[in-house]
Amino acid sequence: MHHLVQIWFQWVEQWGYMGIILLMAMESSIFPVPSEIVIPPAAFLAAEGKLNIFGVIAAGTFGSWLGATATYWAALWLGRVFIAQWGRYFLLSEHKLERAENWVRRYEAGGIFFARLLPVIRHIISIPAGIIRMNFATFSVMTLAGSALWCSVLAWFGQKVLTREMIDSKDATALVKAVKESGNFHTIVIACVVITILYLVVVSLTGKKRTD
Numbered sequence: 001m002h003h004l005v006q007i008w009f010q011w012v013e014q015w016g017y018m019g020i021i022l023l024m025a026m027e028s029s030i031f032p033v034p035s036e037i038v039i040p041p042a043a044f045l046a047a048e049g050k051l052n053i054f055g056v057i058a059a060g061t062f063g064s065w066l067g068a069t070a071t072y073w074a075a076l077w078l079g080r081v082f083i084a085q086w087g088r089y090f091l092l093s094e095h096k097l098e099r100a101e102n103w104v105r106r107y108e109a110g111g112i113f114f115a116r117l118l119p120v121i122r123h124i125i126s127i128p129a130g131i132i133r134m135n136f137a138t139f140s141v142m143t144l145a146g147s148a149l150w151c152s153v154l155a156w157f158g159q160k161v162l163t164r165e166m167i168d169s170k171d172a173t174a175l176v177k178a179v180k181e182s183g184n185f186h187t188i189v190i191a192c193v194v195i196t197i198l199y200l201v202v203v204s205l206t207g208k209k210r211t212d
Contacts, residue, residue, distance in 0.1 A: 116146025
């Protein structure tokens, strides 16, 4: 895995925007590519003038949408039975699948948006969206909005936290550690979780009122 991470990091350096798109597309599907080794290094390179920061965010957002879209249509085409049977080989048990389906059905557009901000969840949220045949336009808009926000956060940290020594060392583990151990990073992730919880509470309360 460590060797793969180093290869992925080299893609960012050598391929630029295309490398970002490809890796973020993988990150938004079932492939275990951490976005922390894609956007932050690219943002650092942008700070040095080798890339454009808005281009980095745009490429990351488009790549996330591309991977999420491929997963959405694959799930829609394959169907629930197939995914429930074979999903365990991709760490997606039937219990997790049911919970994800309930999440999308209950919280709809907002659920897709906030899922893009939460670790682990953003990798699999496209599957239940495809299974229940969620409106694709709504799915796309929320995926783009959530992905753009997440890529912007990572890009900011890439410019503030990373150093040239980290980039030259090609130590992907150190890059991820530098971003994740930043106090501000934890603050933003916690803020995302809190906002998500508040959203879920509001939706639950309004849902009960409508039912009553």
